[in-house]
Amino acid sequence: MIADPEKRLFEAFRLKRAATGALFSAKTVFRGGTAMAKGHGLGAPRGDVRQLPGVFIIGTDGRILFSHHASGPDDHPRPETLLTALGADAVA
Secondary structure, eight states, rough: OOTTOOHHHHHHHTBBBBOOGGGOOOHHHHHHHHHHTTTTTOOOSOHHHTTTOOOEEEOTTTTEEEEEEOOOOTTTOOOOHHHHOOOHHHHO
């Protein structure tokens, strides 16, 4: 995990920003409500709340082995997908 407050990697990996409406879509609101019902607080927004996440697995040789550009604030790859991308040797 990398913190990128200057958004250098955000720009280099061409990640996107959500449309304002996407932050309040039925799916996003439902998932947020479900998380809160389970005791996961959201806290006060900080930084660019429209900045969409991305997940990248980079090999030791610098090659990108896996990339996922989120299409919305609640779009994250499943853990199984990431483990598969890492390969069987990384899981064992």
